[in-house]
Amino acid sequence: MSTQRRQAGKTPTSAPTDGTVPVTAVHPAIEDALDALDTLVSALRRAGIKLPALDIRTPWPDEGRDALVHIGPCSAQVARALAAVIVKGASR
Template sequence: MATTPHRRTTNTAHAARAARAKVTEALAARDALAAALSRAGIQLPAMDVRTPWPEERADEARYALVHLGVCSAPVAHALATVIAKGAAG
């Protein structure tokens, strides 16, 4: 069965909405994690949202990742301590 131009446009629009929703979800997750870490006195130096393929625009993303960046050993220890307390508690 051939795809009609209308169906192609509808599918493309649906895919773009789905991709934007994935990026929006990842941004919300990043913000929630940053806020929780801040309340625990921890700040990671770089947190952002990325799509796994650099050539993709946000409205074409197959999925989005919360990138936590790199942190110093003391920050990693503080993060481990907070997680361990939460897991025990």
């Protein structure tokens, strides 16, 4: 995970203006998901693909589950490019 993101997750530099509570500690599942997200973004960038809505979701109130890397919506063009990269990699 990038140092900037890790620090941003642990020590907010300013109070949020959207009514949310600032996060002062990063749960290990969230940190793992952030690392996976960084890896995915890097791989997509190398393939020339940018997904516009990548984020992390934690839909469960208990802390025993993994956080989710949410890939989000994309255009048909990006979906086809992503499919082509996956097929190319799968055929190796």
